[in-house]
Structure formats: structure tokens, C-alpha cells
Amino acid sequence: MHHIQRLAADILGRIEAGTTLTDALADAQRQQEQLTPAERGALQDLSYGSLRHLGVLRHCLRQLVPRPLPEPQLERLLLVALYQLQHTRAAPYAVVNEAVTSASGIARGKFKGLVNGALRNFLRRRDEILDAAARDDVAAANHPDWWVARLREAYPQQWQAVLAASNAHPPLTLRVNRRDGPVAEYLAQLAAAGMEASALGNEAVQLAKPVAVRDLPGFADGAVSVQDEGAQRAAHWLDLQPGLRVLDACAAPGGKTGHMLELADVELTALDIDAARLARVGDNLQRLGLNAELRQADAARPQDWWDGRPFDRILADVPCSASGVVRRHPDIKWLRRPGDFAALGRQQAAMADALWTLLASGGKMLYATCSIFPEENCQQLESFLRRHPDAVRLKEEQLLPCERHDGFYYALLEKH
Structure with missing residues (x-):
């Protein structure tokens, strides 16, 4: 199964280049149609696991090979192999042999000896190397430095628990x-x-x-x-009643859409800018035996799609950093950059402003994110309230990742 190890290393390279883990895995599995179900599962485990523990894996590798490796793919291969040696039941000799075989295809195989020596060195010094990584706060966090710094500033008493939850395997x-x-x-x-x-x-x-x-x-x-338990709270916050006209903005993949329709017989429009993702909403509703108007459009440009009839309830599930769902998507923490928040903030504000104009007087809008960072949540809300004096905050809540649920932010607003 050395090709699984190599494919996982290839996927790490795709993540470094900016591709999401979901897309990189889907591409790999599409290109490797011969993979058995067991091999597909192994590839997913190696890809998710390596990203989840990347901080510690990198620290271990630096102890084994202090100098920079001449081939990026060589580093990725060693990281995946180190994950296997630490977190899977694969026989150590098999992992080492697989890595050496995979290294044969890199730079004409001239680094096979380095790979063999580094991994065998890890097996000999395993406890010493892992203890050193555990003592290094940056490595043990398994998150980028800037991410940890922001967490510590926002949640001085809870940041370590948030990191631990974000590094854990998510429940079903x-x-x-x-x-x-x-x-x-x-x-x-x-x-x-x-x-x-x-x-x-x-x-x-x-x-x-x-x-x-x-x-x-x-x-x-x-x-x-x-559906995560935290995500299930959104539909209840909207106080849905039969006959209400409801908009689910950014509806894909449709979990909250289906939940709202389960709770009440409402007239619901499910909106998403992505046609493929909107199709998933339709599939979800078909499975549930529920109906909604599906519309592909940009929620921030209602002039392109709105019929002029106000909505009684709006779920504004705005684009965000997705920092609250890292345990389900460990690539997020490595894909995000500190500079992303300014653009996300502008997008969130524009969408919230546009959707507010569609809300009936006395209607309610739920501003929602799956983020844990204040600039996307409470700070964004305060700015919105300053721009819209007719908006009244009914309640808000920041859910932090824990064993029970992922991280979400909700703020319920009423239009006066």
C-alpha cells in the first residue's frame, strides 16, 4: 500500500498549494479508480490525521533531519510516515519499507537512505522525540502560531480547551x-x-x-x-411558525434548510451561489421528503433575484473562516491566513446589510457563522447595529468547540 502513503503525501502538497482537503481527496479518488474501499478509507485517515497532527509531526521531523530537505515531496512523505508510526496500527517495518519504496520515485531514488535512516531513528528514539515535541507549545498546539495568538487574546481562560477540542476526532x-x-x-x-x-x-x-x-x-x-448539535440550534432560534416566508441564505449543503422545514410548514427559499452545492440541498430535501424553492444567486445582490416580497425570517449563515469546525476539516487551520479576515469581514457586512433590506418589519434575522473569532462575530454584530438603528438584538451566543459540539456564533435580530 505504498501508493496510499504516496497519495497522502501528494494531498498534503495540494493543501500547501491552497486546495481544500475535500477537493484534494475527491480528485485523488477519482484519478485512482482502482482503489478498494479499504484503501480509500486508509487514504482519508492518513490525509486527515497528518493535517490534524501536523505541528507535532513537523517538530519530530526537524529533530530527525535538522537541515531543510531538498525535495518538498520528500518532507511530505516523511510526515505521513511519521503519522502512521504514531497513530496507526500499521507494522513499523511495513511503514518504513513503504516510505523507502515511495522515495524511489523522488529524485531518482537518491534519498532512500535518508528516509530509511530517519524513520528507523524515530523508532529507536520515539519517546525522547515525542516528549520534546510535547514540551514545545507551538508544536503541541498543532495550529499556526498566529491562530494560537488570536485564540489566547480572545479567550484567555479557554484557548487551551478550544485547541484540544479542535485537534480531537469529531463525534458523529x-x-x-x-x-x-x-x-x-x-x-x-x-x-x-x-x-x-x-x-x-x-x-x-x-x-x-x-x-x-x-x-x-x-x-x-x-x-x-x-448534523452537529451546535448547528441544530439555528432553526430553533428563528421561532418558526406555519406559513411564514423564510429565506435560507447560503443554504448549502442543506442541513439547516431541512431542519427548518421539519420544524414548521413554512414557505422557504433556499439560496446559494454555487450550483453544485445547491444541488446537494435539493438531494437532501428529496431524501427528507420536503420542499423548498431552490435558487442559485448571490445573497449579497438581491437586486438580481428578489421578487420584492419581504421575508418574515432570514437565516444569514454568512461565509466565514470556518474556524469553529477545524476538527472536521483540519485543512482549514493551514489554509487560512491572517489577512483573510479583512476580506471576510467586508463580505459578511455586505451580505448582512443586503439581507436586512429583505426582512419584513417585525421580522427576525439570525446572523450565524461557524467561526470562533470575535472579528467575524460579536465585533461584526456591533458594527451592524451601528449601521442599522432599526435592528434590535434579541440574543446572541458564542459556542466554542467542545466534546458535545463544534464552534458557532448566533445573533438574533428583530426589525423595528
């Missing part, structure tokens, strides 16, 4: 469709299928161990959806 959390039955009934179905789970309130269920979505009882029939 489900939203039970209450139109199909109560949580207790679905828990019984899971138990009958041999799946251990616990309830998180009236709708959310968290599995003790992740399983393939296709194996979930009733998933294909819309009895349950995959």
Missing part, C-alpha cells in the same frame, strides 16, 4: 426528524442495529463510535440527518 451527531418519531424511538432502532448512542436534548443523538452514514437506520428514508 445526528438530528432525529421528529415528524417521524421521538428521539427515544430512534435510540431503540440504533440499539437494535448494535449502535451505541445517547440523546443530546430532544432532537440530537450522538453515536459512541462513528459508522458509515448509509448504515444508519432510516437515513435513506429521512428519519435522521447528520
Whole structure:
């Protein structure tokens, strides 16, 4: 399976070049049609795991090879192999042999000896090397330095817990469709299928161990959806009532869209600028047996698509850094740059301003992000309130990543 190791190293290179992990994995699997399901799973594990632990892996590599490596692909290959040696059950000799074989294709194989020596050195000095990495705060954080600095400033008492949660494996959390039955009934179905789970309130269920979505009882029939417990709060905040006219801006992939329609028979428009992602909303609603008007358009340019009828409720799930969902998408922390926030802030403000004009008097708009950084959340809200004196803040909440849920920010506004 040395080709899996090499493919994972290739994916790390794609991430360094700015490609998302989702796209890089999809491209690799499309180009390697011969991969078995087990190999596809292994490739996903190596790619996600290497990115999740990249800080420690880099520190280990610097101890083993102090000088810069002449070939970037060589470094990526060693990082993936070090992840395998630390976090998988693969036999150490097999990992080393795979890496040496993979190195044969780099610079005519002249670095095979370096790869072999570095990895065997790690096996001999494993405890010493890992202890040194654990004592290095930068390495142990497994996040960029600037990210950690911002977290410490924003959450001086909680930043370490946030980092720990962001580095952990995410739970598989489900939203039970209450139109199909109560949580207790679905828990019984899971138990009958041999799946251990616990309830998180009236709708959310968290599995003790992740399983393939296709194996979930009733998933294909819309009895349950995959959705983080924190994300499930959005629909409830909007106080939906039958007959209300509702806009879900930036709706893809449709988790919140489906939830709103499960809660109330509303007239819902689901908007997204990306046609492919909007199609996923349609697929999700079809599985749930629910209907909405799907519209491909830019939420920040209502003049291109709005029919002039005000909305009673608007979910403004604006583009953001996605810093609250890093445990699900570990590439995010390495793709983001400090300079991204200025452009994101302008985009968020423009979208919130545009959507506010579509809201009926007495209507409610929920400003939502999956970010944990104040400049996208509470600071953005304060700026919005200064620009819109007719906006009244009803409530707001910053959810930080923890064992139970990802990181989200919600602010509910009413138009007076």
C-alpha cells in the first residue's frame, strides 16, 4: 500500500498549494479508480490525521533531519510516515519499507537512505522525540502560531480547551426528524442495529463510535440527518411558525434548510451561489421528503433575484473562516491566513446589510457563522447595529468547540 502513503503525501502538497482537503481527496479518488474501499478509507485517515497532527509531526521531523530537505515531496512523505508510526496500527517495518519504496520515485531514488535512516531513528528514539515535541507549545498546539495568538487574546481562560477540542476526532451527531418519531424511538432502532448512542436534548443523538452514514437506520428514508448539535440550534432560534416566508441564505449543503422545514410548514427559499452545492440541498430535501424553492444567486445582490416580497425570517449563515469546525476539516487551520479576515469581514457586512433590506418589519434575522473569532462575530454584530438603528438584538451566543459540539456564533435580530 505504498501508493496510499504516496497519495497522502501528494494531498498534503495540494493543501500547501491552497486546495481544500475535500477537493484534494475527491480528485485523488477519482484519478485512482482502482482503489478498494479499504484503501480509500486508509487514504482519508492518513490525509486527515497528518493535517490534524501536523505541528507535532513537523517538530519530530526537524529533530530527525535538522537541515531543510531538498525535495518538498520528500518532507511530505516523511510526515505521513511519521503519522502512521504514531497513530496507526500499521507494522513499523511495513511503514518504513513503504516510505523507502515511495522515495524511489523522488529524485531518482537518491534519498532512500535518508528516509530509511530517519524513520528507523524515530523508532529507536520515539519517546525522547515525542516528549520534546510535547514540551514545545507551538508544536503541541498543532495550529499556526498566529491562530494560537488570536485564540489566547480572545479567550484567555479557554484557548487551551478550544485547541484540544479542535485537534480531537469529531463525534458523529445526528438530528432525529421528529415528524417521524421521538428521539427515544430512534435510540431503540440504533440499539437494535448494535449502535451505541445517547440523546443530546430532544432532537440530537450522538453515536459512541462513528459508522458509515448509509448504515444508519432510516437515513435513506429521512428519519435522521447528520448534523452537529451546535448547528441544530439555528432553526430553533428563528421561532418558526406555519406559513411564514423564510429565506435560507447560503443554504448549502442543506442541513439547516431541512431542519427548518421539519420544524414548521413554512414557505422557504433556499439560496446559494454555487450550483453544485445547491444541488446537494435539493438531494437532501428529496431524501427528507420536503420542499423548498431552490435558487442559485448571490445573497449579497438581491437586486438580481428578489421578487420584492419581504421575508418574515432570514437565516444569514454568512461565509466565514470556518474556524469553529477545524476538527472536521483540519485543512482549514493551514489554509487560512491572517489577512483573510479583512476580506471576510467586508463580505459578511455586505451580505448582512443586503439581507436586512429583505426582512419584513417585525421580522427576525439570525446572523450565524461557524467561526470562533470575535472579528467575524460579536465585533461584526456591533458594527451592524451601528449601521442599522432599526435592528434590535434579541440574543446572541458564542459556542466554542467542545466534546458535545463544534464552534458557532448566533445573533438574533428583530426589525423595528
